[in-house]
């Protein structure tokens with residue numbers, strides 16, 4: 001997987017030798033909320049805060065509330081003209097989800113680069129990612145993109 005061309009809001013990746021597919025980010029609109037919910041409910045076991053599948057009403061309330069949050073930024077990841085995933089920045093925390101059928105093509109890594117460009121334009125100086133220790137593909141994308149490990153997080157259920 002090769003990065004072929006880098007621009008501020010679009011990256012082309014090379015697959016199968018010569019076949020070029022473009023990755024772009026576009027701002028989330030309300031009609032994307034169901035897609036985002038689908039991803040959240042598919043992948044919640046990777047997240048710390050979300051413990052179970054959430055109903056549409058709760059998700060919509062959350063999304064509605066975040067409209068007022070000037071530190072919340074979110075985009076749909078477009079790959080080969082299709083909605084392939086989602087990236088959001090909440091304060092400094094960046095989170096990415098890529099739908100199963102699009103995984104392992106370098107999409108998250110390139111989407112992270114694009115989100116960093118957008119974050120820089122927004123005046124964000126640092127991004128962090130909270131990753132479960134067994135989330136190997138997620139660790140890989142951040143390590144590949146020069147994020148450094150800063151903390152360990154220990155916890156124990158005591159009740």
Ligand SMILES: CC(C)(COP(=O)(O)OP(=O)(O)OC[C@H]1O[C@@H](n2cnc3c(N)ncnc32)[C@H](O)[C@@H]1OP(=O)(O)O)[C@@H](O)C(=O)NCCC(=O)NCCS
Nearest residue numbers: 046095096097098103104105106107108109136137138140
């Ligand atoms: C994490 C996630 C976003 C990665 O998306 P993706 O588009 O597949 O990521 P990329 O293709 O850019 O990179 C994945 C890398 O992990 C590697 N990888 C995949 N599975 C792996 C595993 N089990 N162990 C180690 N590495 C693995 C891939 O080979 C690839 O590395 P490479 O580019 O050097 O070949 C996607 O798996 C996902 O949505 N997971 C569920 C949600 C989540 O955990 N999000 C992260 C929270 S921020």
